[in-house]
Ligand SMILES: [Fe+2]
């Protein structure tokens with residue numbers, strides 16, 4: 437199995453990433469202007485990323501309704517990011533527990549935990565600032581996460597982490613550049629994209645290292661596990677209650693969102709980099725393909 441990325445020495449990678457963190461890291465409590473007014477005429481996120489963009493319902497909605505919906509959607513996305521970061525921090529801390537603390541690898545993993553800590557506070561504060569509910573995943577998935585968090589390790593842990601980070605990244609790269617979007621969403625996205633680039637590099641190489649030489653049975657296990665996590669992250673991204681909370685008919689909105697071809701195409705196009713990587717390391721195949729199809733990544 438050849439990974440589609442160059443996997444360098446673990447210590448070398450960690451050393452490079454540590455140097456990069458020292459050069460450029462952000463404290464969102466200082467960098468984001470939390471007191472800045474929330475303009476009435478800006479979207480919560482890039483409208484083309486709305487689950488209703490391109491539907492008949494979207495065309496019927498007023499500008500205010502579109503803005504309100506995208507604010508709820510932005511809060512849902514960042515609250516799911518926050519939930520996943522908490523799981524990720526647990527995984528990283530468990531992973532370094534028994535390793536040499538003098539190694540650059542452990543020191544970068546701890547630096548990543550510190551980044552995620554700041555990100556989680558930042559996401560929480562952004563949702564609060566937009567005056568949105570604290571969404572998080574569906575309660576059943578939230579409960580599953582608690583159980584699964586205890587087992588989460590190995591190649592699929594890093595693969596799922598990377599997948600979740602890439603999924604968030606593909607949206608936030610659009611949000612940060614978009615002048616139609618709320619300044620708070622843009623700044624938060626920019627900070628996240630910049631710091632996550634290191635995490636994605638770290639996780640990608642770990643996946644490459646840990647999957648190399650895996651037996652057939654282990655590969656099947658890692659495939660399925662990764663796909664299940666990606667499936668739940670994608671399914672959780674937008675909570676169904678955003679529609680009612682934005683004042684829309686929840687049944688109609690959910691039905692139109694479910695069949696929204698524009699959204700499916702956007703996810704597939706933006707997710708192609710992630711899927712290419714997963715495929716390159718052998719993590720796409722068998723029943724896992726069906727799960728990726730169901731969340732429109734394939
Ligand atoms: Fe993060």
Ligand SMILES: [Fe+2]
Nearest residue numbers: 552601632635
């Ligand atoms: Fe991260």
